[in-house]
Amino acid sequence: MSGLVQRAVANMPVRGRSLWERENVLGSLMLTPAVLYIVLLVGFPFVFAIYLALTDATVGSPVGSFVGLDNFREIIQSRGFRTALKNTFIFTFSSQAIILILANALSMALQRDFRGKGLVTFLILLPWVAPVSLTTISWLWIFHSRFSLIDWFLRQLNLLEGNLFWLGRPDLAMIAIIIVHVWRMFPFATVILLAGHSALPKDVLESAQVDGAGFWRIFFQIRLPLLLPIMSVAVLFSTVFTFSDMTVVYVLTRGGPFDTTHVLSSMAYFRGIFGGNLSVGAAVSLFLFPVLLIAAILILRIARRAEVT
Amino acid sequence: MAVRLRKSGLRIGHALVLLVFVLFTATPFVWMLITSFKHDSDLYNPDNNPLWFNEPPTLAHWEYVFHRTPFLRWLANTTIVGLAVIVITLALALPAAYSLSRLLGRWGERLGIAIFLVYLVPPTLLFIPMARVISSLQLQNTLWSLIVVYPTITVPFSTWLLMGFFKSIPRDLEEAAMIDGCSRLGALARVILPLAVPGIITVIIFSFTLAAQEFIYGLTFVTSTAVKTVSVGVPQDMVRGDIFFWGPLMGSAFLASVPVAILYYLVLDRFIAGFTTAGAFK
Numbered sequence: 001m002s003g004l005v006q007r008a009v010a011n012m013p014v015r016g017r018s019l020w021e022r023e024n025v026l027g028s029l030m031l032t033p034a035v036l037y038i039v040l041l042v043g044f045p046f047v048f049a050i051y052l053a054l055t056d057a058t059v060g061s062p063v064g065s066f067v068g069l070d071n072f073r074e075i076i077q078s079r080g081f082r083t084a085l086k087n088t089f090i091f092t093f094s095s096q097a098i099i100l101i102l103a104n105a106l107s108m109a110l111q112r113d114f115r116g117k118g119l120v121t122f123l124i125l126l127p128w129v130a131p132v133s134l135t136t137i138s139w140l141w142i143f144h145s146r147f148s149l150i151d152w153f154l155r156q157l158n159l160l161e162g163n164l165f166w167l168g169r170p171d172l173a174m175i176a177i178i179i180v181h182v183w184r185m186f187p188f189a190t191v192i193l194l195a196g197h198s199a200l201p202k203d204v205l206e207s208a209q210v211d212g213a214g215f216w217r218i219f220f221q222i223r224l225p226l227l228l229p230i231m232s233v234a235v236l237f238s239t240v241f242t243f244s245d246m247t248v249v250y251v252l253t254r255g256g257p258f259d260t261t262h263v264l265s266s267m268a269y270f271r272g273i274f275g276g277n278l279s280v281g282a283a284v285s286l287f288l289f290p291v292l293l294i295a296a297i298l299i300l301r302i303a304r305r306a307e308v309t
Numbered sequence: 310m311a312v313r314l315r316k317s318g319l320r321i322g323h324a325l326v327l328l329v330f331v332l333f334t335a336t337p338f339v340w341m342l343i344t345s346f347k348h349d350s351d352l353y354n355p356d357n358n359p360l361w362f363n364e365p366p367t368l369a370h371w372e373y374v375f376h377r378t379p380f381l382r383w384l385a386n387t388t389i390v391g392l393a394v395i396v397i398t399l400a401l402a403l404p405a406a407y408s409l410s411r412l413l414g415r416w417g418e419r420l421g422i423a424i425f426l427v428y429l430v431p432p433t434l435l436f437i438p439m440a441r442v443i444s445s446l447q448l449q450n451t452l453w454s455l456i457v458v459y460p461t462i463t464v465p466f467s468t469w470l471l472m473g474f475f476k477s478i479p480r481d482l483e484e485a486a487m488i489d490g491c492s493r494l495g496a497l498a499r500v501i502l503p504l505a506v507p508g509i510i511t512v513i514i515f516s517f518t519l520a521a522q523e524f525i526y527g528l529t530f531v532t533s534t535a536v537k538t539v540s541v542g543v544p545q546d547m548v549r550g551d552i553f554f555w556g557p558l559m560g561s562a563f564l565a566s567v568p569v570a571i572l573y574y575l576v577l578d579r580f581i582a583g584f585t586t587a588g589a590f591k
Contacts, residue, residue: 026493027412034405034424034464041442041461042427048438062441102330109326120327122574123335129573130338130566131540133524137548137562138337141344141555147352149340149359187334191577195585230585237429237584244431247524251544265433265525272437273529282437289434296426303422 053283059276071283081284084262090174091263092243095181096235102182103189103234107197108219110190128187136251139180143167143252170260173253177261180248185241189234196230197223229302236302240295244288264288338563345370345560352555370556379534380561383542386452387565390538391520393456398463398516399509405464406471407497411480421472427465432525435461440529454530455520455538463519467512470583474508475501511576518573521565539565 053071057064075081110121127135142149143166154160166172200223208218246265249255255262255270262270264287272281340359344352346366357363374380405424409417432439439458440449448454478501486496502509520538527541534546543565547558573580 023412023414027408027417030404030408030412031420034401034468037401037460037464038424038427041439041458042430042435045435045438045442046430048441049435052438052441105326106330109323109330112323114323120331123331125334125574125577126338126570127334129518129577130570131522131524133522133540133544134562134566135337137544137558138341140548141559142337142340146355147359147555149336152355152359183333183337191581192584195581233584240429240431244433246433250524250528265431268433268437269525269529273440278437278441285434285437288431292429292431292434296429299429300422300426 049282049286052279053286055279057278059278062278064279067279071279075280075283075287080259080262080267083260084264084267084284085287087174087261088243088263088265091177091181092239095178095185095242096239098178098182099186099189099238100231100235102186103193104231106186106190107193110194111197125187125191127184128191132184132245132247133251135184136180136248139176139183140167140252143176167253168257170257173257173261177248177252180252181242181245184248185238188241189238192230192234192237193227196227199230200226229305232302233299236295236299240292243291243295338567341559341563345556345563347556349556370554370560373554373557374561374564378547378557378561379537379542380539380565382535383537383539384565386536386542387521387538387540390452390455390459391517393452394459394463394520395513395516397456397460398467398512401460401464402467402471402512403502403509406468407475407501409468410472410475411483421469424465425469428462428469432462432523436525436529439526443530448530450531450533450536452531452536455523455527458526458530459516459520459523462523463512463516466583467515470511470515470579471505471508473582473586474505478504507579511579514572514576515580518569521569 052064054066054068055064056067056071106124110117114120141147145165145168146163148163148166150166151160151163154164164172166176204222205218208222213221244265246263246269249261249263249266250269253261255266264284268281268284271277271284275281343360343362346368347362348364348367348369351357351362351364352359354363406421409421409424411417413420443449443454443458446457448457482504483491483493483496483500486500487493491499522540523538524540524544527538528545531537531541534542537545539561543558543561547554547561
């Protein structure tokens with residue numbers, strides 16, 4: 001076989017190499033299947049989403065006629081959409097703020113070595129590495145209207161009589177959703193920060209310590225500024241995952257009570273798939289796109305800056 | 310003396326901080342496990358301590374899970390989808406990653422970043438048009454719908470991960486093999502792939518755990534109980550209206566999530582390296 005190839009190579013006029021051996025030809029051939037797959041199953045659906053959003057297609061009549069921006073106009077004017085848009089931002093940004101604080105504190109606490117560190121790390125990472133649709137069910141049970149674990153504790157402490165009805169009240173339901181988002185995402189931000197801590201220059205930290213700088217001073221004046229790029233990376237990824245998620249809302253509240261906790265993605269699901277109104281659902285989903293695009297651009301910019309230094 | 314007091318004080322404070330974090334992250338799992346072994350009469354009494362057994366433990370909920378729910382069917386479906394997704398992901402991502410990191414030069418780097426960004430496109434942006442695509446392919450309500458679509462998530466990230474692995478293998482090795490008479494593909498198969506095994510294992514585990522975790526596409530494409538995966542079947546079909554079977558529900562959620570969590574945890578460092586290098590690619 002290799003003899004054949006060698007003879008072929010010898011016969012080829014092109015720089016002594018067969019077509020197969022030329023890097024850009026072989027490279028393109030090896031890349032094509034993956035790119036083709038992505039174009040067909042990510043690129044095409046994305047364009048198709050824009051097309052659907054500009055028509056009046058439903059599950060019953062999937063080939064709709066062109067209606068321009070009517071869907072977007074109708075959506076923007078609906079109260080349900082504005083609530084969902086507002087909730088998406090509230091859930092995302094309040095959870096990111098809490099995640100940032102918790103991840104910083106925890107990544108500092110994990111700097112020190114102690115016995116059982118492996119187990120502790122595993123237990124802390126559980127919420128991120130376990131399937132979210134299954135673990136959110138346990139929160140459904142924790143927030144149960146009658147047998148809530150939190151309510152039981154509050155009753156033991158004599159802080160509560162009866163029940164709080166977590167998922168039955170709009171304000172508490174929103175807090176519950178934020179708690180679950182924080183619970184799920186802060187371990188992810190923590191491990192990214194841990195990777196950042198371990199990349200810090202040891203000599204700088206040590207000489208600061210020798211010079212008598214205290215814990216807080218080292219944290220705020222040395223660690224934090226040096227960690228800023230990787231911290232932004234952690235927050236940006238975590239923002240993308242939280243912003244586009246509908247699993248937590250779907251399992252916990254299905255948008256209730258009284259449609260007060262919908263987010264863009266859950267609203268898109270209930271109108272587009274559950275309700276069969278493909279065009280409106282697709283239009284609602286597309287509102288996710290600008291924020292995702294901004295996050296992607298920011299990630300690239302941070303990366304480019306890291307490339308320069 | 311004062312220094313020692315201060316030191317042990319610090320140590321206790323440190324332990325307390327970690328304890329609070331562990332309580333926050335692990336309590337839901339502990340409660341799932343305890344719930345699955347409690348009698349109904351124990352569970353549904355608001356005065357009982359929910360975190361302990363006020364009546365002796367029971368296996369009744371587990372018998373229910375294994376004999377009277379499609380839980381095992383869902384596990385089998387998850388395994389089938391997971392294995393198929395592994396095969397497709399490796400078939401597409403391995404050659405793509407090799408090509409991008411070794412053969413296409415500077416363009417490979419740029420395209421690699423573009424492919425990584427595809428990973429950030431969430432299912433919730435695409436599920437509605439994707440549902441049309443799936444139904445025009447006549448795949449709705451089959452495991453094939455998931456097998457066809459899940460690689461849209463695994464291929465971009467796996468390509469990126471494998472690119473990192475290939476780049477860490479010195480070029481000299483394959484050039485030496487090629488001088489010794491290997492073709493480039495021969496060098497890839499005999500020299501590079503064996504060295505990239507840790508990366509390939511990461512991709513295998515990542516692809517499998519994704520198939521076991523994904524919820525949104527599964528919810529959208531599959532409606533029959535018999536063709537669901539575990540992460541869709543349990544929250545969809547074991548929560549029926551307002552009647553909750555908390556014992557079996559918690560048991561199946563625990564049993565399906567902890568093995569996935571352990572698998573994922575095994576490759577987490579390499580997985581996270583994918584994100585941190587995306588934030589600082591060279």
